[in-house]
Amino acid sequence: MPAFPETLPTVCEDEALLNDWFPVGYSSDFEKGKIAPVRLLDRDLIAWRDDAGEIHVWEDLCIHRGARLSKGCIRDNQVVCPYHGWRYNSRGECTLIPAAPRETPMRKARAFSHHVAERYGFVWTCLGDNPGEIAPFPEWDDERFQKVLCGPYPYNANGYRAVENFVDATHFPFVHAGLNGVMENPDEIAPYTVEIGDEGVVSSEVRVFQPWGDARGIPVVGFYTYKCLRPLLARFSKRVLKADENGTPVDNNSEYFATLFTVQPLSATECIVRICSATDLQPAPTAEAVRERADVVFNQDRVIVETQRPERIPTHLRYELHHRTDLMGQKYRTWLRSLGITYGTI
Ligand code: FES
Ligand SMILES: [Fe+2]
Numbered sequence: 001m002p003a004f005p006e007t008l009p010t011v012c013e014d015e016a017l018l019n020d021w022f023p024v025g026y027s028s029d030f031e032k033g034k035i036a037p038v039r040l041l042d043r044d045l046i047a048w049r050d051d052a053g054e055i056h057v058w059e060d061l062c063i064h065r066g067a068r069l070s071k072g073c074i075r076d077n078q079v080v081c082p083y084h085g086w087r088y089n090s091r092g093e094c095t096l097i098p099a100a101p102r103e104t105p106m107r108k109a110r111a112f113s114h115h116v117a118e119r120y121g122f123v124w125t126c127l128g129d130n131p132g133e134i135a136p137f138p139e140w141d142d143e144r145f146q147k148v149l150c151g152p153y154p155y156n157a158n159g160y161r162a163v164e165n166f167v168d169a170t171h172f173p174f175v176h177a178g179l180n181g182v183m184e185n186p187d188e189i190a191p192y193t194v195e196i197g198d199e200g201v202v203s204s205e206v207r208v209f210q211p212w213g214d215a216r217g218i219p220v221v222g223f224y225t226y227k228c229l230r231p232l233l234a235r236f237s238k239r240v241l242k243a244d245e246n247g248t249p250v251d252n253n254s255e256y257f258a259t260l261f262t263v264q265p266l267s268a269t270e271c272i273v274r275i276c277s278a279t280d281l282q283p284a285p286t287a288e289a290v291r292e293r294a295d296v297v298f299n300q301d302r303v304i305v306e307t308q309r310p311e312r313i314p315t316h317l318r319y320e321l322h323h324r325t326d327l328m329g330q331k332y333r334t335w336l337r338s339l340g341i342t343y344g345t346i
Pocket of ligand 1: 062066082083085
């Protein structure tokens, strides 16, 4: 990978984020022959898929005079800069300087490329030199589960605030009244535990009653296990028992509902949420019904998370008030501090 020019902004300097992977879109977003501008951690990037189907994520910058490659086009499986027409092949090498077509372009004439991978229906990129592993989502390869990609949900809000909201069960009766909880009769949350370890931040089960617990529109009791796998990536798995209208389980056979919650941080205060759900619910809802319900729920979340101030999440616990029922959020914030995260936090 070539050295990056000093003219590029380096807004995020946290190694834990630079070496992490973030979705920049769904795999289906990127068609051959098109250049897509994408944004990550205040950096302007392009993503494009070559004729072999490989995806590439580069800085949105031509080394010649700094024009935006996103304003260019693809010709003959190469990115053409809109300014002087320099062409870059899928290895990022400049193959043609049209003003000197018989010369071989100098070796330094290259695109600035980033690590890229496709997994769980998303295109992931890593801006750093030492990418780790993309977090596991074992349900993806497990045929027992129906997978549905939902979103995108652009939040005009801080990504950590979005993650913390996702791992918080006490907002259900209010933000998702009538769906994930009952406003007039909110669940009392029994004490639960949270461990910080190799997997990240992991809760024990949190029990809630949900009058419209999933896309089937039936009452269920859900037992949530939350995990913050990465600073901006979380998941839950929920054990689901069918229930009556009063929240009493009517069935001992538990079903399964997992959600991977990904965040693409555009800046410290803007992000795009995309999710993948994996379920074995019976009867199985249609993918469209799953997406429709996710659209409702995550838009309800977005509206409230966009109101939170300060926009950057405080990771010092003294700045907001924490109750024992917020243990997951408290541990998440403490963990962010322990990872040395400063971008997007106060
Ligand atoms: S700036 Fe890209 S070819 Fe000149
Ligand atoms: Fe929510």
